[in-house]
Amino acid sequence: MSSLTDRYVTATLRTVPAPRRAEIASELRASIADMIDGRTGAGQDADTAEREVLTELGNPDQLAARYADRRLQLIGPRYYLVWWRLLRTLLTFIPAIVGVATGVVKATVDGEPGAAIGAGVVGAMQTAVQIAFWLTLVFAVLERTNTPLNLPEWSVDQLPEAPNERQVPLGDTCASIVFLLFAIAFFPWQHFQPWISGDGSRLPMIDPALWSFWLPVLLAVLVADICLEVAKYRSGRWTWPLVAVRTVLDLAFAVPLTWLLLTDRLLNPELVQRFEWLREGGTQDLARATVLLTAVIVVLSFIDSAVKARRHAA
Amino acid sequence: MVSDEVLRTHLQELRRGTVVVASLVALRRPDYGYALLQRLGEHGFPVDANTLYPLLRRLEEQGLLTSEWNTEESRPRKFYRTSADGEVVLDRLLDDLTAVQTSVAGLIEGVDR
Numbered sequence: 173m174s175s176l177t178d179r180y181v182t183a184t185l186r187t188v189p190a191p192r193r194a195e196i197a198s199e200l201r202a203s204i205a206d207m208i209d210g211r212t213g214a215g216q217d218a219d220t221a222e223r224e225v226l227t228e229l230g231n232p233d234q235l236a237a238r239y240a241d242r243r244l245q246l247i248g249p250r251y252y253l254v255w256w257r258l259l260r261t262l263l264t265f266i267p268a269i270v271g272v273a274t275g276v277v278k279a280t281v282d283g284e285p286g287a288a289i290g291a292g293v294v295g296a297m298q299t300a301v302q303i304a305f306w307l308t309l310v311f312a313v314l315e316r317t318n319t320p321l322n323l324p325e326w327s328v329d330q331l332p333e334a335p336n337e338r339q340v341p342l343g344d345t346c347a348s349i350v351f352l353l354f355a356i357a358f359f360p361w362q363h364f365q366p367w368i369s370g371d372g373s374r375l376p377m378i379d380p381a382l383w384s385f386w387l388p389v390l391l392a393v394l395v396a397d398i399c400l401e402v403a404k405y406r407s408g409r410w411t412w413p414l415v416a417v418r419t420v421l422d423l424a425f426a427v428p429l430t431w432l433l434l435t436d437r438l439l440n441p442e443l444v445q446r447f448e449w450l451r452e453g454g455t456q457d458l459a460r461a462t463v464l465l466t467a468v469i470v471v472l473s474f475i476d477s478a479v480k481a482r483r484h485a486a
Numbered sequence: 487m488v489s490d491e492v493l494r495t496h497l498q499e500l501r502r503g504t505v506v507v508a509s510l511v512a513l514r515r516p517d518y519g520y521a522l523l524q525r526l527g528e529h530g531f532p533v534d535a536n537t538l539y540p541l542l543r544r545l546e547e548q549g550l551l552t553s554e555w556n557t558e559e560s561r562p563r564k565f566y567r568t569s570a571d572g573e574v575v576l577d578r579l580l581d582d583l584t585a586v587q588t589s590v591a592g593l594i595e596g597v598d599r
Binding site for chain 2: 195196198199200202203205206207210228229230234235238239241
């Protein structure tokens, strides 16, 4: 018996269940010998014939898998969709929670706020990798043991609401409103809980004189923004009137803000006096940077809403 | 122009089940793996050896084939034969194959007309 055939049969049998091994071995040996005879009978030399026959039979692991009826896939179509949905669901919130918790612990318990973000990111990534690994392992085992999951059959009732109709998800609306509420809260907060300077005196960041007119105007714009978010959610999509209102509101906030900044009226003059870099022209640098940023935000916001409104109209 | 790859995949899909039918028919006369491979090839069923040998074992496990070792010749060989259950399954498969042919023929006629 030639060594190549021996090696091939051994390699094939390695992963075939033991009770059937001996019989498969004898049969496979006989079949290989028959195939070699077939070729040598046609005038080929024995060594070449053996090589060609074994090449034709292919990778022994693959042949063994066919004998054992074993699946050559980690997770097959039966479990794939469940695995994928579960993986996505778990990865959407668990790494974020762990990351935030790790960061907070680092900043508070360990007293290292500087290292908090790094620790949080590393924690989140490690968690994501662990989730992906263990979940995949469980499903790979299920695939091999052929365990029925007994999940409810898919039904038409599970169909999500037509996604094209609702361009404005509830999550986005909530996020926007929370952000706006924070922005509104910032104004009284900076006035009543002001930054305390070295000598203990309390200094609001924004010039308190503005409370007579401009700050209430800005606050009114922010409240109107909340109303706009609600209206947008109720209509479910961007419409041209909403785009117009959004643009007017953006401008109603941005123009007074930048104008006050450029004319040195926004910041509390006493605060400016405290800081050397603000005193010596820093306010103008700050103003120019803010104007640029505000302009970019207004333009992007307009383009975003206009594109969405147009997509729906089309 | 359809790529060879696409064509090959479709032909493979079409041929897949016919190997079982051909084997069950051919093994009404008992035979061993390599000889069956040759016979099927001669009758227009080219099968890869690494497909046929495991298939024979699977059909045997399903009870559609019976087997017997022949040790009379110089090389011991395992001879397979279509079992009674195999005949029952084969009848159903052949009926279905005929039904498919009839349906396709009818469809072609209906479209051409």
